[in-house]
Amino acid sequence: MNNPIISARNVVxxxxxxxxxxxASLDVAPGEIVAIMGPSGSGKSTLLHSLAAIIGIDSGEITLAGKRIDTLKDDARSKLRRTHFGFVFQFGQLVPELTVLDNVALPLLLNGEKRTAAYERAKRWINKVELGDKADNIVGELSGGQMQRIAIARAMVIQPKILFADEPTGSLDTLNSQKIMELFIAMAREHGTTVIMVTHEPSIAAYADREVIVRDGVVAAAAQHAPGRM
Ligand SMILES: Nc1ncnc2c1ncn2[C@@H]1O[C@H](COP(=O)(O)OP(=O)(O)O)[C@@H](O)[C@H]1O
Ligand SMILES: [Mg+2]
Incomplete structure (x- = not known):
């Protein structure tokens, strides 16, 4: 692949x-939506966390736009995450006691943005996920599907290069899962955000531009149907 936004090369x-x-090796193109599939315990989350600079790796390389990120020190890694990456997990990345608006503004405030600008931008993203009428509600009062949409607004508010999601629809019913996937597609198409998500559900992976399979700690090669071979 020419000029991948992010690459894992022989990661152990x-x-x-x-x-x-x-x-494990994987290249992801800018703006691409990739679904990482595979059996439980195969290494999907570890691969995602390695790409996202959440955990260090033992050997191999992770590059973001061609630059090594696995060798960064802890503080540089956390700054990279705060400024370039968004995260949506199955549970728990929102503060349940705070309002929707406070939750979505938080990453901007942590990055040192002024309150007025941060709250304005947060409101725009809450509207984009169609929960504008819930901006002043306490997060703990929302449904699971609403919480995941707010998690997406919170991840997107910093305009990340890459949105990482681990089983983002794991606790949702079909309709809410579809809404989440439609939002990911909108983020990729309208904002150029690269989306890398782990899922074990084929119906969810089908929304991605590309599916890759992790088996026993490696990204299994895509099935090849070369002429003359079975
Ligand atoms: N923090 C950890 N400490 C110890 N073992 C772990 C940790 N994270 C993952 N593992 C182990 O590494 C393997 C891969 O885990 P994981 O990447 O979470 O798989 P998946 O997401 O595909 O279910 C599993 O055997 C798991 O038990
Ligand atoms: Mg996992």
Whole structure:
């Protein structure tokens, strides 16, 4: 692939005796939506966390727009995450006691933006996920589907280059899952955001531009149907 936005090259990651990644490689193009599939325990989340600079790796390389990020020190890594990456997980990344507006403005305030501008921008993103009427509600009062839409607004408010999602629809019903995937597609198409998500649900992965499969800690090669071979 020419000029991938992010790449993993031969990534190895071990937890104690467990080899979670055994030489995983993946290139993702700018603006692409990639679904990482594979059996439970195969290393999907570890691959996502490695790409997202949440965890360090034992060997191999992670590059963002051609520059190594796996070798960054902790504080540089956390700054990179705060400024370039958005995260949507299955549960828990919102502060339940705060309002929707406070939750979505928080990443901007943490990045040192002025309150007025931060709250204005947060409101725009809450409107984009069609929850403008809930801006002043406490997050803990929302439904699961609404919380995930707010999580997307909160992830997008910093205009990340890459949105990372781990089982983002894992706790949702079909209709709410569809809404989440439609939002990811809108983010990729309208804002050029690259979306990398882990899911074990084929119906969810089908929304992606590309599906890759992780097996035993490596990204399995895509199925090839070369002429003359079975
Ligand atoms: N923080 C951790 N400490 C110890 N073992 C871990 C940790 N994270 C993942 N593992 C192990 O690494 C393997 C891959 O895990 P994971 O990447 O979470 O798989 P998946 O997301 O595909 O279900 C599993 O055997 C898991 O138990
Ligand atoms: Mg996982």
């Amino acid at each position: 990651k071990q937890f104690g005796q467990t080899k979670a990644l055994r030489g």
